[in-house]
Amino acid sequence: MTVLSEDLSAGLEETGWTRVCAYADLMPERGVCALVDGHQIAVFRTFDGGLYAIGNRDPFSGAYVLSRGIVGTRAEEPTVASPMHKEVFSLVTGVCLDDPGVSVPTYRVRVAGGAVEVSLA
Amino acid sequence: MARLVVVGHGPTAYRLIETLVDRGFGGSITVLGEEPRAAYDRVALTSYLTGKSAEDLTYPVPDGITLRLNARVTGIDRESRVVTTADGHTEPYDVLVLATGSSPFVPPVPGKDLDGCFVYRTIDDLDAIREASRGATAGVVIGGGLLGLEAADALRGLGLQTHVVEMGGWLMPRQVDEGGGAVLRGHIEALGLGVHTGAGVKEIVAGPQGRVTGLVKPDGETIEAQVVVFSAGVRPRDELARSSGLAVGERGGIVVDDGMRTSDPAIYAIGECVLHDGMVYGLVGPCFTMAEVAADRILGGEGAFARADMSTKLKLLGVEVAQFGAMDGALDVTFMDPVTGVYQKLFVSDDARTLLGGICVGDATPYNTLKPFVGRELPGAPSELLFTGGPSNMELPDDAQVCSCNNVTKGQICSAIADKGLTDVAGIKACTRAGTACGSCVPMLKQILIKSGVEVSKALCEHFAHSRAELFDIVRVRGITTFSQLITEHGTGRGCDVCKPTVASILASLGNGHILDGEQAALQDTNDHFLANIQRNGTYSVVPRIPGGEITPDKLIVIGEVARDFGLYTKITGGQRIDLFGARVEQLPLIWKRLVDAGFESGHAYGKALRTVKSCVGSTWCRYGVQDSVGLAVALELRYRGLRSPHKLKSAVSGCARECAEARGKDFGIIATEQGWNLYVGGNGGFTPRHADLFASDLSTDELIRTIDRFLMFYIRTADRLQRTSVWLENQGLDYVKEVVLEDSLGICAELEAQMERHVAGYADEWRAVLEDQDRLRRFVSFVNAPGTPDPSIAFEPERDQVKPVLIPLEAVRS
Numbered sequence: 001m002t003v004l005s006e007d008l009s010a011g012l013e014e015t016g017w018t019r020v021c022a023y024a025d026l027m028p029e030r031g032v033c034a035l036v037d038g039h040q041i042a043v044f045r046t047f048d049g050g051l052y053a054i055g056n057r058d059p060f061s062g063a064y065v066l067s068r069g070i071v072g073t074r075a076e077e078p079t080v081a082s083p084m085h086k087e088v089f090s091l092v093t094g095v096c097l098d099d100p101g102v103s104v105p106t107y108r109v110r111v112a113g114g115a116v117e118v119s120l121a
Numbered sequence: 122m123a124r125l126v127v128v129g130h131g132p133t134a135y136r137l138i139e140t141l142v143d144r145g146f147g148g149s150i151t152v153l154g155e156e157p158r159a160a161y162d163r164v165a166l167t168s169y170l171t172g173k174s175a176e177d178l179t180y181p182v183p184d185g186i187t188l189r190l191n192a193r194v195t196g197i198d199r200e201s202r203v204v205t206t207a208d209g210h211t212e213p214y215d216v217l218v219l220a221t222g223s224s225p226f227v228p229p230v231p232g233k234d235l236d237g238c239f240v241y242r243t244i245d246d247l248d249a250i251r252e253a254s255r256g257a258t259a260g261v262v263i264g265g266g267l268l269g270l271e272a273a274d275a276l277r278g279l280g281l282q283t284h285v286v287e288m289g290g291w292l293m294p295r296q297v298d299e300g301g302g303a304v305l306r307g308h309i310e311a312l313g314l315g316v317h318t319g320a321g322v323k324e325i326v327a328g329p330q331g332r333v334t335g336l337v338k339p340d341g342e343t344i345e346a347q348v349v350v351f352s353a354g355v356r357p358r359d360e361l362a363r364s365s366g367l368a369v370g371e372r373g374g375i376v377v378d379d380g381m382r383t384s385d386p387a388i389y390a391i392g393e394c395v396l397h398d399g400m401v402y403g404l405v406g407p408c409f410t411m412a413e414v415a416a417d418r419i420l421g422g423e424g425a426f427a428r429a430d431m432s433t434k435l436k437l438l439g440v441e442v443a444q445f446g447a448m449d450g451a452l453d454v455t456f457m458d459p460v461t462g463v464y465q466k467l468f469v470s471d472d473a474r475t476l477l478g479g480i481c482v483g484d485a486t487p488y489n490t491l492k493p494f495v496g497r498e499l500p501g502a503p504s505e506l507l508f509t510g511g512p513s514n515m516e517l518p519d520d521a522q523v524c525s526c527n528n529v530t531k532g533q534i535c536s537a538i539a540d541k542g543l544t545d546v547a548g549i550k551a552c553t554r555a556g557t558a559c560g561s562c563v564p565m566l567k568q569i570l571i572k573s574g575v576e577v578s579k580a581l582c583e584h585f586a587h588s589r590a591e592l593f594d595i596v597r598v599r600g601i602t603t604f605s606q607l608i609t610e611h612g613t614g615r616g617c618d619v620c621k622p623t624v625a626s627i628l629a630s631l632g633n634g635h636i637l638d639g640e641q642a643a644l645q646d647t648n649d650h651f652l653a654n655i656q657r658n659g660t661y662s663v664v665p666r667i668p669g670g671e672i673t674p675d676k677l678i679v680i681g682e683v684a685r686d687f688g689l690y691t692k693i694t695g696g697q698r699i700d701l702f703g704a705r706v707e708q709l710p711l712i713w714k715r716l717v718d719a720g721f722e723s724g725h726a727y728g729k730a731l732r733t734v735k736s737c738v739g740s741t742w743c744r745y746g747v748q749d750s751v752g753l754a755v756a757l758e759l760r761y762r763g764l765r766s767p768h769k770l771k772s773a774v775s776g777c778a779r780e781c782a783e784a785r786g787k788d789f790g791i792i793a794t795e796q797g798w799n800l801y802v803g804g805n806g807g808f809t810p811r812h813a814d815l816f817a818s819d820l821s822t823d824e825l826i827r828t829i830d831r832f833l834m835f836y837i838r839t840a841d842r843l844q845r846t847s848v849w850l851e852n853q854g855l856d857y858v859k860e861v862v863l864e865d866s867l868g869i870c871a872e873l874e875a876q877m878e879r880h881v882a883g884y885a886d887e888w889r890a891v892l893e894d895q896d897r898l899r900r901f902v903s904f905v906n907a908p909g910t911p912d913p914s915i916a917f918e919p920e921r922d923q924v925k926p927v928l929i930p931l932e933a934v935r936s
């Protein structure tokens with residue numbers, strides 16, 4: 001899920017969000033991995049500035065590598081291709097578009113005060 | 122207005138309601154389902170453990186129907202046409218449909234109700250199994266059938282040491298014979314599962330807290346397990362029908378006629394709870410057909426259900442298993458390869474011409490190619506069909522059933538392709554439903570598409586309608602330097618893992634600076650992005666360049682020290698250099714700092730680029746040698762290092778015709794002659810080995826280099842993505858490439874040479890350039906919010922005095 005606008009209620013402490021890096025640290029069309037409460041979360045910034053967060057584990061190989069895949073689109077849907085064997089996952093739903101029986105978790109992600117934050121909830 | 126009431130909300134009920142709503146049923150529909158959630162895709166149940174949520178699996182509920190959950194129907198008053206639920210709710214009906222499915226059979230063994238015993242049928246079951254697996258180390262599945270193996274795979278995915286206990290003499294006795302079962306067992310044991318066949322269960326035992334601790338076999342052996350899953354078959358849920366006096370089979374199942382009507386004309390029954398013509402069906406395909414027949418009858422039609430195909434094809438634990446048609450016959454032909462674990466058997470009539478059925482383990486190709494021939498004359502000798510997988514130009518008759526789940530024939534698919542102008546499998550799925558249930562017929566759909574003359578597009582991917590060669594020309598001629606510009610002006614969408622690396626390679630071949638600069642960085646696949654080769658556990662390997670395979674003792678010592686200090690596994694590669702394995706991303710710059718300081722540079726093992734130029738020791742030392750093969754190899758490797766190309770490039774130089782460097786297996790290979798050098802091109806190892814063709818003889822060193830410059834640049838300009846020189850050369854024709862490169866028939870040779878000169882002049886070591894630039898270095902962390910933290914999923918264990926990755930357990934992956 002994406003929250004594109006700056007968070008206007010940044011002053012009101014809301015729990016559950018973890019800061020992972022500055023928005024400017026993210027390279028467009030590329031991912032990074034964040035470690036939040038022991039969960040590996042792949043965070044992507046797309047060409048239009050959108051943010052997406054999914055599990056970093058590639059369910060086909062078991063390796064924690066999805067953040068290092070190539071970002072793109074498939075019929076408008078933003079995607080990442082696993083760097084292991086190239087299965088393509090939707091950044092929106094986490095579903096593997098090549099094998100819809102398989103999917104990875106998605107997480108909420110937002111920008112607050114210039115920082116990227118993710119929520120496990 | 123007719124009041125329709127449906128009991129049970131599983132896949133079959135879902136299909137019934139969907140069909141009725143689609144077809145404009147005018148009455149009211151009320152569904153009473155016992156589970157706490159609406160109908161979901163039970164076939165995909167296991168994916169609930171591998172990331173799917175309950176919502177993902179749940180079917181849509183059409184508007185306008187009434188759905189009551191947690192509503193188990195306990196009685197039918199057929200006289201006054203009212204059903205009653207467990208909590209006392211009553212629902213009157215005009216037409217009643219029973220779609221109560223089946224329940225797992227739990228054999229009456231002592232201890233079957235202990236804490237820790239489960240069945241595998243509903244989302245709630247899986248929640249309970251997942252919960253129980255948290256503190257557990259081992260699990261056992263009772264039943265080695267399809268579902269048992271699927272459940273075993275799921276337990277393995279939950280991290281349990283898993284055993285399967287099968288009463289029969291071998292695994293999957295319903296689908297395969299004894300020989301196939303033995304091969305299947307080999308596959309499954311190789312995955313680390315314990316298999317116990319011909320073994321019953323004496324009792325299930327518990328510890329002091331009443332929790333399961335293990336299973337005792339009749340022979341007294343105890344299998345330790347904290348989780349026990351029963352998967353010993355299913356039984357139709359006919360209890361409601363039975364108590365309301367409807368006819369049920371002696372061994373279970375609600376008796377119906379061809380129109381799905383029970384012994385009470387106001388009541389239909391569909392799905393797994395049904396007994397039709399003496400058969401109970403445990404598969405969604407026939408259940409869906411029943412739902413459609415019942416819907417048709419309710420709407421006043423004449424639809425009829427006929428005995429359904431029971432063929433099976435699945436991939437469980439990575440092993441393909443398939444069964445189709447009969448499981449015996451007058452004659453049978455078996456193909457078995459114990460090395461690869463393939464077992465295939467065809468049953469044929471006594472004249473060996475009519476196919477009756479077949480069994481496959483390890484490779485289900487015959488299922489795909491031969492199943493439609495069941496009951497028909499075979500297109501060839503059975504043994505030949507098994508060995509070759511069947512001729513690819515085999516003509517299927519039009520009435521042959523291609524998709525058995527949705528009962529679609531080849532004729533229906535062909536007319537859909539012709540009438541609707543379909544061009545891809547997705548289109549066929551949408552129009553005919555073929556391939557939408559279990560998916561095993563999708564390979565055949567592709568074949569039918571190709572045969573129906575649908576032109577296979579040269580488009581690189583959905584984003585570019587151009588081939589790689591066309592894109593190369595666009596980029597070169599228009600002087601485009603960014604992917605964004607290219608896709609905005611000449612493509613659609615935002616690219617993918619196919620077109621992005623292709624364009625990155627084109628930009629690099631044309632010399633556009635460091636591959637990690639600016640927008641180019643985002644185009645690279647992970648190997649190029651981290652300038653290292655990703656390995657199966659997500660670590661990387663490091664390969665410094667060792668031109669010509671020549672290396673000083675001091676440099677060898679540095680490699681050894683680096684490997685030792687970072688705990689890397691070392692292996693001599695086939696390309697006469699050394700690969701260091703097991704580096705985490707954050708270690709890569711530290712490792713390369715040491716290597717670059719000692720005078721090493723990137724070996725581009727990660728890139729579609731020049732890999733190595735191997736050499737034999739040549740005339741300097743060898744008593745047969747006629748030229749200095751090492752000197753030439755070093756010079757060539759330094760000239761073409763870093764050259765990005767459509768695919769990797771390999772080369773070798775031999776010092777005489779004895780060819781110790783195996784140059785004729787390379788993209789460009791050189792063999793010394795008394796007069797100079799012979800150049801060979803288009804060689805390959807790999808999947809399809811090919812000896813290189815002689816391209817030019819007795820060249821001087823200068824002539825040789827000029828020829829290779831032209832040859833490589835022409836290849837880079839015109840080859841398809843990921844097309845090695847061998848295939849490219851065969852497509853272009855050796856004579857044509859000779860004309861272009863040796864006789865300059867296109868008048869482009871000066872341009873090709875100039876392009877190579879620009880590459881040589883512009884070369885800089887990619888790793889040194891990274892180490893010198895903080896911005897490029899920033900990406901080398903495992904975690905953006907914890908740069909010093911190593912990835913906790915990566916671990917090693919010892920093997921032969923070095924390390925090897927501890928593999929991460931894999932959950933079930935359906936395919």
Ligand SMILES: Cc1cc2nc3c(=O)[nH]c(=O)nc-3n(C[C@H](O)[C@H](O)[C@H](O)COP(=O)(O)OP(=O)(O)OC[C@H]3O[C@@H](n4cnc5c(N)ncnc54)[C@H](O)[C@@H]3O)c2cc1C
Nearest residue numbers: 129131132133155163164193194221222223392393404405
């Ligand atoms: C793990 C697993 C994997 C499978 N894989 C495949 C596969 O790959 N391919 C394939 O073809 N088939 C597969 N199957 C079989 C397939 O799921 C079934 O054929 C299908 O679910 C049958 O649908 P149904 O609606 O007839 O019955 P069910 O799915 O059993 O649905 C019946 C529903 O009715 C409810 N119900 C029962 N009695 C009452 C009552 N008295 N009052 C109210 N509600 C009631 C039940 O709670 C249940 O929700 C698989 C099954 C499982 C468990």
Ligand code: HEM
Nearest residue numbers: 266267268269271354355403404430431432433434435559
């Ligand atoms: C990926 C594909 C499939 C999978 C994973 C699968 C899995 C299963 C499972 C788990 C069962 C439960 C019963 C048991 O333990 O034996 C089952 C039963 C059955 N399947 Fe499949 N199935 C698949 C495809 C098919 C297809 C395409 C057919 C035929 C059209 C088929 C035929 C059967 C039959 C006849 C049964 C009944 C067995 C019984 O009576 O218990 N299967 N299948």
Ligand code: SF4
Nearest residue numbers: 737743746776777781
């Ligand atoms: S190819 Fe000729 S020169 Fe090279 S090592 Fe073999 S025999 Fe010696």
